[in-house]
Structure formats: C-alpha cells, structure tokens
Amino acid sequence: MVFQRSAPSGTHEVTTVSISDYETLHVEDSDDFVTLTVTRPSARNALSHQVLTELKDFLSTAAKPMILTGAPGPAFVAGADIREMAAMSPDEGEQFGRLGQDVMNLLEAVPAPVIACVDGYALGGGCELAMACDFIYATSKAVFGQPEVLLGLIPGFGGCVRLQQLVGPGRARELIYSGRKVDAEEARRIGLVNEVFDSREDMLAAARRSLGTIAANSPAAVALCKATVNSARGQEVRAGLSIELASFRRTFTTRDMIEGTTAFLAKRKPVFRRV
Numbered sequence: 001m002v003f004q005r006s007a008p009s010g011t012h013e014v015t016t017v018s019i020s021d022y023e024t025l026h027v028e029d030s031d032d033f034v035t036l037t038v039t040r041p042s043a044r045n046a047l048s049h050q051v052l053t054e055l056k057d058f059l060s061t062a063a064k065p066m067i068l069t070g071a072p073g074p075a076f077v078a079g080a081d082i083r084e085m086a087a088m089s090p091d092e093g094e095q096f097g098r099l100g101q102d103v104m105n106l107l108e109a110v111p112a113p114v115i116a117c118v119d120g121y122a123l124g125g126g127c128e129l130a131m132a133c134d135f136i137y138a139t140s141k142a143v144f145g146q147p148e149v150l151l152g153l154i155p156g157f158g159g160c161v162r163l164q165q166l167v168g169p170g171r172a173r174e175l176i177y178s179g180r181k182v183d184a185e186e187a188r189r190i191g192l193v194n195e196v197f198d199s200r201e202d203m204l205a206a207a208r209r210s211l212g213t214i215a216a217n218s219p220a221a222v223a224l225c226k227a228t229v230n231s232a233r234g235q236e237v238r239a240g241l242s243i244e245l246a247s248f249r250r251t252f253t254t255r256d257m258i259e260g261t262t263a264f265l266a267k268r269k270p271v272f273r274r275v
Contacts, residue, residue, distance in 0.1 A: 024051045025058060026071070032274075033065040033211045038129075044078035045070040047125040047157075051081075052099050059106035065211045066110060068133055069117040070126075072200065076118040076142065077126030082151065093156075100125060100157035104132040108230060111223040113214050115207045118142045118193075119200045123181070128157040131166060134226065135194045137203050138184045144192060145181035165233060167191050218256035218272045 026037040036058065038045045045051075070076040080100065088096060107114060107129070116122075116133035123145050130136050130144075138144075146159045154160065155176060164172035167190045175182070187193040197203040214222060228247040232240035251257045256272050263270035 022054045022058065024048070025054050027058065029064070032215050033067065033208070034062070035067045035069070037069050037071055038077055039071040041071045041073050043081065044073065044075035044121065045126070046075075046078050046081045047100065047129070048081040048084055049096065049099070052096075052103050055103045056099065056106060059103065059110065062106075062110050063112060065112040065215065066114045067117055067204065067207045067211070068107075068114055068129070069119070069204070073120065075121040075123075075126065076116075077123075077129055078121050079124030079126050079147075080157070085153070097156035100128070104128055104158045104162075107132040111226065112219070113211060113222065113226070115210060117200075117203050117207050118144075119203065124148055124155065124159070125157050128155060128159045128162065131162040131192075132158060136187075136192065137195050137197065137207050138187065138193045139197050139200055139203050140184050142184040142187065142193070142196070143181050144184075144187045145179065146176045147179035147181065149177065150179045163192075215274075218254075218260055218270075219274060220254040220256040220272075221251060221260075224250060 024038065024040045026039045028035040028037075038047075038051060038055075040046060040048070040051060047055075080096075085093065085096065114133040116130035116136045118130055118136055118138040120139075120141055121143050122130050122138075123143070124147060127144050127146055146155045146163060148154050148156070148159075155163075160172075160176065163176065166172075167175075171190055174180070182190070182192070184193060184196045188196050195206065197206060224247045228244055232243045235243065256270075259272060260270045
C-alpha cells in the first residue's frame with residue numbers, strides 16, 4: 001500500500017510513505033530516503049529465516065539512501081535466530097549462512113548510502129547487519145559483539161571478513177575468539193562506530209541530517225564512490241588505483257558531471273537529478 005501525505009500549506013514538500021506487506025519489516029519511504037526497521041520485538045528482532053528472506057526480497061531492488069534500524073526495545077538485532085539454528089543439519093546450516101551472506105552482500109551493494117542506527121544489542125548477525133551498512137551511528141545503550149564461539153559457532157554472515165576490515169585483524173581476532181562484547185564508546189574508539197548519541201531520537205535525527213547533506217551531492221558520483229570503495233577494499237594499491245581510475249572515467253559519461261562542472265564555472269548551485 002502506498003499513499004502520499006502533503007506537507008503543510010505554503011510548502012512544496014511531498015512525502016511518500018510506503019506501508020509494506022512484510023511481516024517482519026517496516027518500510028517508510030520518503031522523497032529522499034527509506035527507513036527500514038526490523039520489527040520482530042518478541043524475539044529482540046532476531047534474524048530468523050523469515051526476516052532474512054524478507055530482507056533479501058526488499059534489498060534486491062533497493063536503490064535509495066537508507067536508515068536501517070530495529071524496532072525499539074533492548075536490541076537493534078540481537079543476532080541470528082538460535083532456536084532455528086539449534087535444529088539445523090550441516091546442509092541446512094550452510095544454506096542459512098548463505099542466505100545471511102546474500103542479505104549482507106545486497107545491503108552492502110545498495111547504490112546509495114545506508115546508515116545503521118543501533119540502539120541496544122547488536123550481536124552476532126545483528127553486528128554483521130550493521131557492518132554491511134556504510135557506517136554506524138549508535139546510542140549510548142548500544143552493545144556490539146560476535147559471541148558465536150560461546151555457542152560453538154563462528155560468525156557466518158560476514159563477521160569474520162568485515163570486522164577485520166573495520167577494526168583491523170588483531171582487534172577482530174580478539175573479539176571473535178573471545179566473544180567479548182563492547183559498549184558504544186569502545187566501539188567508537190576502535191573504529192566500529194562513527195558517532196554515539198544520548199538517545200534514539202538524537203541518533204535518528206543525525207542520520208537524517210547526514211543523508212540530507214549527502215543528498216545535495218551528485219547521486220551518480222556518490223554511487224560510484226561507494227562502489228569504488230567497496231571494490232578497492234583489501235586490494236593492493238596498484239589494483240585499487242586501477243579500480244578508482246575506471247570509476248573516475250565513468251564520471252565523465254554522466255549528466256551529473258556536466259551539471260556539476262557547468263554550475264561551478266557559472267558560479268551557481270548545481271541541480272542534480274534524484275535517483
């Protein structure tokens with residue numbers, strides 16, 4: 001179901017709000033960005049097969065800037081659904097892990113900025129979900145960790161790969177091997193979190209401001225920046241520079257490059273097309 005809500009009289013803003021048919025996701029779609037909320041409060045928003053399947057379906061066509069959060073409560077996403085995993089065979093476990101990895105890869109590949117807004121526990125799959133976003137904002141109540149070893153498991157949705165990219169191999173090994181949890185301030189100190197806020201409302205407001213700032217820039221250029229950073233990550237310098245140069249060349253084929261340079265020379269503000 002989709003409906004439009006007009007702004008107050010005298011303004012020109014029109015906001016479109018999308019009410020999805022998903023059972024475990026709530027989607028709010030405005031003109032500028034999407035707010036995607038994992039909504040499974042009875043299980044602390046844990047990533048069940050259903051949640052992951054619905055996320056995969058939504059993310060397969062997602063293209064707008066996004067805020068990703070969990071329904072208010074003690075957890076952002078407490079982790080993967082342990083009740084489901086406890087009964088899985090090795091083949092079923094592999095399939096579940098592949099589904100989780102597919103979701104994280106789709107999230108990482110959204111051609112627009114995605115901000116994870118973490119309020120409460122982000123453990124296991126929840127931490128992996130947040131790390132697949134472009135960056136993380138958190139409240140002072142946030143707690144992060146990959147505690148899978150406490151259950152005889154390992155991170156299976158990308159944690160072994162993405163955590164070391166964010167905090168370095170030594171720190172990632174220590175956190176993964178020990179299963180130790182870190183609070184929001186330590187997460188910021190080690191580079192896992194960008195900013196910490198006193199309240200959920202402050203965090204979400206800051207995320208909206210960040211997306212608003214980014215939205216004033218060229219959508220094509222931002223998308224190419226994201227694709228380049230993702231592709232060059234972990235590459236040797238020369239290989240990374242080759243990826244960057246190919247993306248730099250592509251900017252010269254876009255209307256945004258023409259508009260941006262023309263506006264600069266004319267000393268006016270550029271008007272970029274929204275995606």
